[in-house]
Amino acid sequence: MKKIFRNEGVQSFIASLLCIVAGLLIGYIVLLFINPSGASEAIGNVIKNFFTYSRDTLRWKNFGNTLVKTAPLLMCSLSILFCYKVGLFNIGAAGQYVAGSCASLYAALVWGWGWLPCMLLAIVVAAVFGVVVGILKAYCNVNEVISGIMLNWIGLYTTNTLLSQVKEEASPYTEYLSVKNPASILPTLGLSELFGKDNKVTIAIPIAIVLAVAIMVILNMTKLGYELKATGLNKNAAKYAGMAEKRNIIFTLAIGGALAGLGGALLYLTDAERWMCTASSVPGMGFNGIAAAFLGGLNPIGAIFSSYFIQHISVGGSHVDLTKYSSEISDLIAAIIIYLCGFVFFVKYAFNLWLARQDNKKDHRFTKEETDAVLKTQQKGGESK
């Protein structure tokens, strides 16, 4: 039993579950304060999400739509956890995601490209965003969080300007891909049939999962992964051991940017959502990615499940009774979960310390046979002298 608790993975899993339970509990308390009469139902709806529908077809369809938005979130969380393993806090993922969205939509709507080149362009543009942060960090010692935030806003305003060229006349949204350039929509490969047709499920979801596995392999099983992690643990030691620590930092942020940018393409090239050209704040996808990355215990496979969970409650937020509560309650719960994730390292440390102390106590409580054995060996030692 104790062995199970000593397992790193099990500890992370339990910690994440505790964070979720505590986050939901605090969310519930907030709802109680706002209006006690419907709080239980509201928190229930947040957790149930598409299960609130009674018809099976509607459930499948909405499950599919939750998955569609999980793919970009997973990409953002992969971006953040990859960089975090290398000691970099890539809060710029939000801006890189925006850059990727912008590039893919612009190529699709203005230049009429197909889906694959659109996706590749998104990756390249977003990687450039990452590289800027990387160069500033490696050569100018600029804190990556601050430069990342600045680039988020620069990216947002640039995107609004560029995409205004292809927006609908009557609304602030960009035009539908299905109307303007159907070739740029990601292929479904029959996946949407699984979810009762009439939804936007595409190859985006398998792509995201495959990349999660790929990131895990790179981090844990390749020389590159070890080098990057070594740079993150101690930049100077890595340099001393002959690694190009500056290049590693820039390279990491380029990968981080590429992942987040691909996330943008994986959402907007499904036509499930359109860009609002009057957006006045950076989309929350990149920031929720932070929640997903830490809730998943900074493990790429864990991130698959945590991303789904975060997206599940985000969509669930829209099912609360809007005449009493606001849908932002799910943003609040996600933020509380991130805050609680900050404690995980400390709690794990304290727990392991406690386990070790238990062990020590046991070591000192010798049984009679053991004491005899020790005494015997001492006597023998004395004789041989």
Add this chain to the structure above:
Amino acid sequence: MTTILLLLQYTLIFASVLTLVALGGCYSEHSGVINLGLEGIMVIGALGGALAMKYLCIGLPAVLTILTVLAVAALSGVAYAALLGVACINLKADQTLVGTALNMMGVAAATVIVKAINTAANPNEPSSTVNYVEAKKAFVLKLGGFEFNWFMLIAVIILVIAYVILYKTKFGLRMMACGEHPQAANSVGISVYKMRWAGVLISGAFGGLGGICYILAGVSEWKFENGVAGFGFLALAVMIFGQWKPQRIALAALLFGFFRALSNVYSGFGFLASLNIPGTVYNMMPYIISLLVLAFTSKKSRAPKAEGIPYDKSMR
């Protein structure tokens, strides 16, 4: 002429915001804690101030209104910053992660609270806007074409106080020691935990004041869904550019405030309007400038040596 006055007015008010918040960051970092949650603290401070203006200040004389709003905003900021203190000082959490969480939580909590208040008043209109037209008048003084805001004066007063406390008092010097070498400070009997708590709470107060100042800068109502548009981070850039020194922070804030103000009033200048640069470029200006400035100044940064490292008594 009126445009120049307007530019001056906006420059001064935005510079006041940035000075206040950057001083908050300065105190926190000098004590050894990186406060990336300033953005969230600003939002919560603004929320406290806005609600105070809407509910507490009805019919109060102007002086009392100002004092009430200042007190409530600062206290909201302090209370919120305590969340950072618990996590980063006592539980040794990752300061970047907790700061980010505070930013997200600030906007989400403010939106939820304001929407709850608005829906309770009228279920058909769930908006996240607080309106405070009446109380705002207490803060503004018309001097011809120039709209003087009391916050401009408050920022200067706080700047002077912050400078004196940091460099001329025992408390300030001890706090700075905790940011440079906490073990050494502890060895001469200074409680590092207490000093760091002091730094974080003071930064909460300044951040909260900056927040209410920000939403009072322009319009007479505020939509809390929008947060404070990265101003908390701009303030951190100001702090770095100001080399963690109050007097330089004020100068840096004027520079950044100028570029932020330009995006409000550029269309009033004939020669700028004739250049036909899209408005978004001016919107981006403060962020681009701060990137450039950071690129050139961070190399020889004079950051407190122990900032960002959780203090562990048993480490030497």
